[in-house]
Amino acid sequence: MESRINERKFKRINRRELLKLAPVVALGAFALPKLQAPLLKAGLGFSDWASALLFRKGLLAPTYADSEVAPIEKFYVNDYDVDDPGVDFDKWTLTVSGSVQKPGDYTLAQIQALPKIRHNTRHVCVEGWDVIGSFGGARLSDFLRVIGADTTSRVVYFECADDYYESLDMATALHPQTLLCYEMYHQPLTREHGAPLRLQIPTKVGYKQAKYLTDLKVTNVLQKVGYWEDQGYSEFYGL
Amino acid sequence: MPEAVIEIESAKSDETTPAIYEHPWPVRFCHWLNAVALFVMVGSGLQIFRAFPSFGAKVPQKNLLDWPKSLAIGGWLGGALQWHLTFMWIYIGTGLFYLGYQIFSGNYRQILFTTRDVPGVWPMVRHYFFLGPKPPSREAYNPLQKQAYTSAIILGILSVLTGLVIWKPVQFSWLAWLMGGFHMARLWHFLVMWAILLFIFGHLVMVVLHGWNNFVSMLTGWKKNPDYTPR
Numbered sequence: 001m002e003s004r005i006n007e008r009k010f011k012r013i014n015r016r017e018l019l020k021l022a023p024v025v026a027l028g029a030f031a032l033p034k035l036q037a038p039l040l041k042a043g044l045g046f047s048d049w050a051s052a053l054l055f056r057k058g059l060l061a062p063t064y065a066d067s068e069v070a071p072i073e074k075f076y077v078n079d080y081d082v083d084d085p086g087v088d089f090d091k092w093t094l095t096v097s098g099s100v101q102k103p104g105d106y107t108l109a110q111i112q113a114l115p116k117i118r119h120n121t122r123h124v125c126v127e128g129w130d131v132i133g134s135f136g137g138a139r140l141s142d143f144l145r146v147i148g149a150d151t152t153s154r155v156v157y158f159e160c161a162d163d164y165y166e167s168l169d170m171a172t173a174l175h176p177q178t179l180l181c182y183e184m185y186h187q188p189l190t191r192e193h194g195a196p197l198r199l200q201i202p203t204k205v206g207y208k209q210a211k212y213l214t215d216l217k218v219t220n221v222l223q224k225v226g227y228w229e230d231q232g233y234s235e236f237y238g239l
Numbered sequence: 240m241p242e243a244v245i246e247i248e249s250a251k252s253d254e255t256t257p258a259i260y261e262h263p264w265p266v267r268f269c270h271w272l273n274a275v276a277l278f279v280m281v282g283s284g285l286q287i288f289r290a291f292p293s294f295g296a297k298v299p300q301k302n303l304l305d306w307p308k309s310l311a312i313g314g315w316l317g318g319a320l321q322w323h324l325t326f327m328w329i330y331i332g333t334g335l336f337y338l339g340y341q342i343f344s345g346n347y348r349q350i351l352f353t354t355r356d357v358p359g360v361w362p363m364v365r366h367y368f369f370l371g372p373k374p375p376s377r378e379a380y381n382p383l384q385k386q387a388y389t390s391a392i393i394l395g396i397l398s399v400l401t402g403l404v405i406w407k408p409v410q411f412s413w414l415a416w417l418m419g420g421f422h423m424a425r426l427w428h429f430l431v432m433w434a435i436l437l438f439i440f441g442h443l444v445m446v447v448l449h450g451w452n453n454f455v456s457m458l459t460g461w462k463k464n465p466d467y468t469p470r
Contacts, residue, residue, distance in 0.1 A: 004246045004255065014459040020264040021458065024271045027329075030279075040318075043325025050328075054410050061409040076297040122421065124408065127316065128291035129300075130421055203409050232317040234324065239409040 048236040055238045057171055061202035064120040070131045072185045077192045078125065078206065080227060084191040085162035085212050092196055098157070098217035101148025108196050111180055114138035114146065118186075119177065121202035123209075124239055126228075135200045136183030141174045149218045157222060158199065159215035166199070166210040166226045169236065177202045180213070205237040244469065259465045261379050261456045263346060269337040270457055273395075276330040277439075279322055280398075281432060282312030286319030294426045327402065334395055349379055352389040356382035376467040384445075391438045394431055401428035 005013075029035045077083060093105035118136040144151060156173045158166045172178060181200035182189055189195040194211025201209050207228045229235045246255040262270075285306050292302045313319025341347040359382035365371035367383070374381070380388065404415045404424035418424040446454055456462035 003243075004248055006248045007250045010245075010247045010258070010461075014461060017264065017267075017459040017461070021268055021271055024268065024275065027272070027275050040321040040325055043328070044321050046328065047324040051407075054407060056410065059410065062412050070296075074296060074298045122408070124421065125291070125297070126320070128287065128405075128425060129293070129297035131297060228317070232321060234320065239407055 044232075044234055048234055051234075051236040051238050052169065052171070055171060055203070055236075057175060061121050061177055061239070063202075064122070064132050066120065066134070068132050069120045069134050069185075072133075075123075075131050075133050075184070075193070076125075076129070079162070079192075079211075080164060082162055085160075087161045087191075087196065087212055089196055092214075094197065094213060095215045096147050096217075097215070098219045099150035099153045100218050103147070106143075106147070108182065110146075111138050111143060111197065112182060114142045117177075117179055118183075119202070121177065121200075123206055125206040126233065126237070134185045135179060135181050136186065137179035137181035137197075137200060139176060140168075140178045140180050140199075141176065143180055144173065144218070147216075147218075153218045154220045155218075155222060157215075157217040157219055158210050158213055159217075160210050161212035161214050164210055164212070164227050165224055166208055167222055167224075167229075167235075168199070168201070168204075168208065172201060172203060172238065175201075175203055203239050205234075205239060207233065208237060244465070247463070256463055257465065258461050258463045259379075259469065260460050261462045261465070262460045263340075263344065264460065265336065265340040265344075266346065267457055267460060269333050269340075272329065272333045273337070276326050276333060277435065279312060279326040280330055281436065282310075283319040283322035283326070284428075284432060286311035286313040287316060287323060288429065290316040294422065294429070324406075327399075331399055334399065338392075350385050350388040350392075352382065352385040356385050360386070377469060378467060379465075379469075387438065387441065391435070391442075394435050394438065398428065398431045398435060401425075401431055404428075 030039055089108075093107055094111065095105050097103050115138065116136060117139055118134070120132060120134045122130050122132050124130045140156070144156070149156075151170060151174060153170060155167045155169060158168070160166075168178075179200040181194075181198050182196060184190070184193050189198060194213075197213045198211040199209045199213065208226070224230055225235050226233075244257050244259050247258055248255050286308070289306055289308065289311060291297070291300075292304055292306065293300055294303065295301050308314075311319065313322045341350075359374060362371060362374040363381050363383045366373050400414060401418060401424050403411050404418055404421065405428055408415045408421045408424070415421050415424055418427055452463045
């Protein structure tokens with residue numbers, strides 16, 4: 001298979017072969033200050049889109065035996081500003097609005113009247129640590145039924161007593177393990193863990209699991225996505 | 240036309256230089272794309288690691304090492320995650336395209352270490368330690384090189400699988416179980432990264448030792464004066 005070509009032709013072939021690699025140079029766009037932020041935003045958006053596709057509604061997160069649960073002292077308390085926003089438990093209600101048939105203020109007793117779910121699941125923080133905890137509460141899906149939520153809406157949006165806010169895609173909101181959580185370790189939620197009511201979602205990363213809930217809104221449009229999301233974290237971050 | 244020797248005629252004299260087409264463009268394309276992607280993945284991964292530089296419990300937290308921010312990409316956890324979650328698609332896409340090309344073109348034979356390569360390992364080790372002559376070769380890569388490149392590909396696959404488990408421990412809970420759980424997967428992901436860095440270090444040393452013609456072959460596909468005669 002031996003053949004001969006002259007030097008000029010060889011150089012031309014080489015140049016053509018080198019040109020085939022040119023698209024790699026396009027990655028240099030990530031180094032341009034003007035393009036970097038939009039490109040990364042698009043990348044994260046694609047990643048979130050793929051995450052939503054990967055999410056399986058019927059798939060349950062692993063649950064663990066009581067012996068595998070970390071003691072509550074080892075359940076790290078993470079807040080963005082205060083451990084205790086000073087919620088007045090006697091006056092507390094969850095204010096429901098948006099695409100629901102029965103908007104208004106709901107008491108903790110009304111939420112506790114729903115079937116109670118208890119499970120031991122893994123809490124995973126975006127930072128990389130994880131802890132297996134014990135949680136109890138009502139299914140968010142049950143509550144959405146009680147308030148007559150339009151479950152074809154895109155998101156459920158939450159506001160909290162500490163000015164934290166969060167939004168949850170409807171598929172995750174309807175997942176059977178997604179809880180309006182009022183108990184941890186078989187005890188009423190403590191103030192630093194988000195009393196009187198928090199989100200507990202075994203299929204989501206920690207920052208999606210807002211504490212000290214005060215408002216719930218079923219909606220298609222969001223002014224704000226979430227406290228951390230609006231600073232550049234993933235919007236979906238499903239586990 | 241992989242691995243066919245041609246003779247380049249000099250414009251000035253009657254001399255000719257042998258050259259061989261060693262790397263089809265998909266291999267070169269993936270190589271450089273992957274080089275960039277890996278650089279970003281490692282840099283941003285180390286910034287992510289800085290958020291919790293431990294493999295133990297959060298309470299009490301025992302930090303393993305304080306990786307300098309200047310040797311990481313992204314500046315903060317959220318930024319690093321943006322880089323990591325963006326480039327992981329480039330990394331995975333490149334990997335799938337590469338594997339698909341290698342398998343369907345048959346070009347994988349160039350680097351896949353198989354049992355046929357085993358007898359050639361010891362003579363090559365002796366040569367690298369200056370204890371023996373260079374074994375004659377009829378292939379682009381000697382058994383040790385094949386072993387290194389095959390390992391690198393396996394490490395690449397492991398880096399993706401361990402990463403998927405950390406990213407989605409619920410959707411990939413069976414994979415997490417295979418790896419010994421979420422905790423262990425995070426440790427494996429970290430160790431696989433160091434193994435890849437070790438490979439890259441060795442790779443770069445060998446590239447320097449093998450000279451310019453060898454380096455150019457990963458750019459143009461053609462290697463002048465190859466040190467082997469193909470079958």
